[in-house]
Amino acid sequence: MIRGGLCDDQFARVENLLPGRPGYVGRDSELGNRLFVDAVIWKFRTGVPWRDMPTRFGAWKNIHTRFSRWRSKGFGRSFQDVGR
Numbered sequence: 001m002i003r004g005g006l007c008d009d010q011f012a013r014v015e016n017l018l019p020g021r022p023g024y025v026g027r028d029s030e031l032g033n034r035l036f037v038d039a040v041i042w043k044f045r046t047g048v049p050w051r052d053m054p055t056r057f058g059a060w061k062n063i064h065t066r067f068s069r070w071r072s073k074g075f076g077r078s079f080q081d082v083g084r
Contacts, residue, residue: 006041011034019070039063040063043063
């Protein structure tokens, strides 16, 4: 686990709720959603602008675009509900 990211058991609880398609960056890709989720958690915990995301998470623009797509589909609301 990267400091500030989810533990394995925490990620396991939400993994199947995350969007993704086989063969694409998402649930069934080589990297899966784990790195993306850790990137978003890191971003909002630190409060940095998207452009200042560390490169270990990938290109900031890709992270932002993906986050925007998930948010427009209501993902943020369902993720918050799981945390309750």
